[in-house]
Amino acid sequence: MSESRTFDPAGVVFGVFVPVLAAATVLVTEQVWTSRLPDTLATHFSGGTADGFASTSSTAWTFVLVIVLVGGGCSGFAALAQALLMMRRSMLIVGSSVTGLMLALWFGLLTAHLDLTDPAGADLSTTPIAVGVLVGGVVGVLGASLLRDHRERRTTTLRPAATLPRGPVDLPIVTGAGLGAGTTAILLGIGALVTVGLCRLAGSWWLLAVFLPVSLLVVGLLRFRVVVDEAGLRVYNMGMCALGYGVDELEGASVTEVAPFRDWGGWGLRSRGRGNYGVVTETGPALVFEAANGQRLTVTTARAAEMAGALNALADASRPLHHA
Structure with missing residues (x-):
């Protein structure tokens, strides 16, 4: 479809x-x-x-x-x-x-x-x-x-490869990624101090009104919530779903090791070629979701193995055994 x-x-x-x-x-x-x-x-x-x-x-x-x-x-x-x-x-x-x-x-x-x-x-x-x-x-x-995601969606009836991880389907699995509350507070505090200093130099406080929306945008772009449930995998940002893939689109979920700057050239929501996206916020394990439309989403999270196992098990349960 x-x-x-x-x-x-x-x-x-x-x-x-x-x-x-x-x-x-x-x-x-x-x-x-x-x-x-x-x-x-x-x-x-x-x-x-x-x-x-x-x-x-x-x-x-x-x-x-x-x-x-x-x-x-x-x-x-x-x-x-x-x-x-x-x-x-x-x-x-x-x-x-x-x-x-x-x-x-x-x-x-x-x-x-x-x-x-x-x-x-x-x-x-x-x-x-x-x-x-x-x-x-x-x-x-x-x-x-x-705004809505109008990308091409394709479903598959093939089960993920037997070599990919399986695990218990204890859903939902929800985890955060990106800036933590402490780091966010420190960055906002530093930004506010700099802005107050500039306001005093300029003799006007209008810069604070500029600082507020800009800061909220920057912080929002660097904080994510990752959810795996019966519907599939979704990544939320600024309170909205930024990326989402259904279980019916899953060709296979695997686990890899990622270093943001080495592998993706940066930190945050990244793109490495057409249809190859990453939410990379830390060095360590990452979930790799491969979709039937050829797209690939990599998400760094300590719960990568748990998420991959649950997704592959969900795909198995929804597809006939003779397609394995």
């Missing part, structure tokens, strides 16, 4: 239409308010004083280009249904945050110049920057939660 499709509808809406709508909003508001704006806008501020200027139209087009190329360039990845689901989600959140930041900054810039004859007198508030990042991040998370 195949659920393959080229574009994810939710990805198209949130990853393509939303940035395009934001860019169009910039151009429309520039035209609507043009009679109330000076010919040039203050585009750079030092210590709260305007010291850089550009024409209103060129500033508007600069914002449009940043929204489309950076915000839309990142979030548009979410529309590609065959790309890795977790990557699509993270790119959508990043792109939406950039889009929200730029749109809010544009409105903040416009309101600072309304009815001014001299743009040097503009006073830009940093509040819209913080609000824009937060709202953009929320929209990105909402869109990410609606």
Whole structure:
């Protein structure tokens, strides 16, 4: 059975239409308010004083280009249904945050110049920057939660090879992977201290509003929950299922030894060639799930042997003996 499709509808809406709508909003508001704006806008501020200027139209087009190329360039990845689901989600959140930041900054810039004859007198508030990042991040998370894995799915009636491990089916088997609570707290604490220092230097606290969603995204991308149950194998990230394979897709589950940087070139959710994915967060044993569609998922966990044995036993129980 195949659920393959080229574009994810939710990805198209949130990853393509939303940035395009934001860019169009910039151009429309520039035209609507043009009679109330000076010919040039203050585009750079030092210590709260305007010291850089550009024409209103060129500033508007600069914002449009940043929204489309950076915000839309990142979030548009979410529309590609065959790309890795977790990557699509993270790119959508990043792109939406950039889009929200730029749109809010544009409105903040416009309101600072309304009815001014001299743009040097503009006073830009940093509040819209913080609000824009937060709202953009929320929209990105909402869109990410609606994305689905539309990869091709194939089932098999063959039992896993007899040489592969079997074990008791004591389900569910649930384990965590990635950053632990202690490491997460330390990293967030260091990041918060650095951000507070930068805020004091800048004389403004808006950076804290940027730090919060960025930190949550980074921490979320480095924490996983791995579940093996009657349905198969699933890997959760940021509270959402990032990868999932059914027992009916299993060709065989095995155990191997993995060193993240040596074998995968890094730590976290990795890809090594088309359809070869890894959730590699530590050196040691790893579960290897080989699917009928040719994909392969490697998950580092101390319970790799237990998971592999249960998965192969589940596959045996669901398939006729004469296919062994």
